Amino acid sequence: MKPRIILSYAIILLLVCAAIYPALWIVMSSFKVGDSLYSESLIPKALTFDHYKELFTSKRHAYATWYKNTLFIAVMSTIIGSFLTLLGSYAIARFRFYGRKQSLMVMLVMNMFPGFMAMIAIFILLLQLNMLDNHWALILVYSSGAFITNVFVAKGFYDTIPRSLEEAARIDGASHFTVFYRVILPLSTPMLTYISLVVFSGSWVDFIFARLILRSQDKITLAVGLYNMVSQRNSTEFTLFAAGAVLLSIPVFVLYFWLQKYLVEGLTAGASKG
Template sequence: MKPRHIATYIVLTVLTLSIVYPALWIVMSSFKAGNSLYSETLIPRAFTFDHYKELFTSTRYQYVTWYANTAKVAVLSALLGTLMTLLGSYAMARFRFAGRKFGLMGLLVLNMFPSFMSLVAIYILLLQFNLLNSHWALILVYSSGAFISNVFVAKGFYDTIPRSLDEAARVDGASHWIVFTRIMIPLSKQMLTYVSLIIFNGAWVDFIFARLILKTADKETLAVGLYDIVNQQTSTDFTFFAAGAVLLSIPVLVLFIWLQRFLVDGLTAGASKG
């Protein structure tokens, strides 16, 4: 084996361990008796499921409510964001209209800036419309942001579909709506799966916008609620936090494993044209 190959494997092994070890530590800590995350060994000397039971029985924290809020926001954001991306990218790819190039350029410029730069503007806008502390406000923020970040992937995918399909359907008397619903959408399964999962994952784990918009405990999502658990000055519920973090990761982990093939196909589908 060549020295450069050995060096590559060493670097990849170190990077893998640096990612896996902290996650494994949190998982093991969630089964550890007591409240402290500190442990002399990775594997706890005594295992317990008390922290997981407390997640659903605790009167101090509203974990079940946080979980339900997060699921609601993530699912609706994925549905609305995917619909917006589907319609917008299809229009950009298949139709020619005034302002199309300017719109694409504007979306490209917006992609250059991190989303948290708009925090102040979003806060003021939601305040003016009396939408603060509302899940629908959070859904609108996530879905509109997802459209900006995914429209070029989806448009690139539609650019790879031959226009001869559209033309053949039109010759047979199909309307634009028939072409879109019966030809384009079935062909977009991989791309739509990728976009939906990316939007869902972003909404599921987001902290910044959820912290900005949601103000009361009954409206909080998991990211905000778990942060509040360990942010309190007198809090020592670190193993409780670890158990909550493990349950937080399970839906996303299952979806990524289940839809892995669609993710790879969807990510590369729009790579050849833009």
């Protein structure tokens, strides 16, 4: 075997270990007796499920409420964000209108800057609209951000679909919406899956905007709640935090594992043209 191939495999192995070890350490810590993250070995000598039980029975932490809030925000953001991205990207890819190229250029420039740079502007806007401490405020932020982030992937995917399919449908008398709903949308499953997973995972684990907008303890999300759990002075609930982090990762892990085929197809197809 050539040295270059050996070196490539060695680097890949190191990267895999660097990615898996922290996750495995958190999982094992969630089953450890006590409340300290320090352990003499990766696998604890004694295992317990008490931390998982305490998450849903503790009167100090409303973990079930945090989970429900996060699920509602993530699902609604995914539905609205995917819908906006599908329609907006289809219009950009298929129609020619004044300002089309300028709009694409503006969105390309906006993608170059991290979202948290707009925190102050978003906060002031939501304050003026009296929408602070509101789940729908977060949903609007995530949904609008989904379109800006994924518009080029979706447009690239639409560009790979032959226009002859749409022309044939229009000859039969189909409207633009009928063409989109009955011809384009069924062919967009890989791209739709990719966008939905990206929007869901982003809104599921987001901390910055959730911490900025949500203030009430009964409205905060999992990321904010888990941060508050260990950020308090003299807090020693690290194993409880580990158990909460494990449960936080399950929905995203299941979705990515279940839909990985469509995820890869959507990403590669959307990047091949446009």
